[in-house]
Amino acid sequence: MANKNKILIVEDDVNIRNFLVALLEANDYQVVTAGSCKEAIMMFTTHVPDLTILDLGLPDMDGTFFINEIRKEWSAPVIVLSARTDEQDKVEALDTGANDYITKPFGSGELLARIRTVLRNSRRNCELGVFQGGKFSLDNLAIDYDTRRVYIDGVEIKLTQTEYNIVCVLSQQSGKILTYSAIIKAIWGSNDEGSTKKLQVNMANIRKKLGAKPGEDSYIINELGVGYRMKDKND
Numbered sequence: 081m082a083n084k085n086k087i088l089i090v091e092d093d094v095n096i097r098n099f100l101v102a103l104l105e106a107n108d109y110q111v112v113t114a115g116s117c118k119e120a121i122m123m124f125t126t127h128v129p130d131l132t133i134l135d136l137g138l139p140d141m142d143g144t145f146f147i148n149e150i151r152k153e154w155s156a157p158v159i160v161l162s163a164r165t166d167e168q169d170k171v172e173a174l175d176t177g178a179n180d181y182i183t184k185p186f187g188s189g190e191l192l193a194r195i196r197t198v199l200r201n202s203r204r205n206c207e208l209g210v211f212q213g214g215k216f217s218l219d220n221l222a223i224d225y226d227t228r229r230v231y232i233d234g235v236e237i238k239l240t241q242t243e244y245n246i247v248c249v250l251s252q253q254s255g256k257i258l259t260y261s262a263i264i265k266a267i268w269g270s271n272d273e274g275s276t277k278k279l280q281v282n283m284a285n286i287r288k289k290l291g292a293k294p295g296e297d298s299y300i301i302n303e304l305g306v307g308y309r310m311k312d313k314n315d
């Protein structure tokens with residue numbers, strides 16, 4: 081079928097690679113593979129996949145090199161699949177341009193769900209054009225980008241300009257984790273010492289205004305030590 085999504089798997093561990101190929105083909109994806117960073121870049125430019133699943137620990141170079149290379153020209157989503165559980169590694173991969181990060185060992189169901197989410201978001205961003213007007217809705221939350229207003233159950237929620245900007249940035253990439261520094265850069269343009277604190281204070285106010293009880297995730301999920309993610313319809 082011509083309309084199958086094509087996925088590039090970059091993984092040097094043959095067992096994991098074979099498992100991924102079987103899993104994805106069984107779920108109707110078209111699959112191409114690479115076992116090193118150099119091969120991955122070649123396969124990517126030849127096949128232009130809709131999505132790449134990327135191991136970071138590759139024999140020739142670190143997988144982040146691949147992300148850096150393709151991000152010069154392409155916006156196709158990348159899901160990092162790595163044994164590295166360190167938060168710093170997650171932050172680095174996401175800041176380099178990965179769309180999501182899954183830690184090994186992973187569940188098949190979880191991986192397939194993340195693939196669907198990332199593919200849907202990239203399609204939607206193509207259709208809407210990120211940061212153009214329009215509306216966002218999720219459960220009882222509605223955002224009108226043209227009038228910069230936010231509603232819950234049809235009742236307007238009063239946000240400050242900064243709070244609105246944060247909600248706007250998160251909603252326009254809903255489903256994706258945005259790191260603290262990515263949000264800070266988008267909102268304030270630069271990252272200084274007080275920025276993280278400023279972001280946390282704003283976020284606490286936003287969550288309160290959106291009706292979150294302490295310790296509870298309502299619309300915005302706090303990925304501890306990494307960043308924030310606006311839920312999407314799959315959550």
Ligand code: CA
Nearest residue numbers: 092135137138
């Ligand atoms: Ca590896």
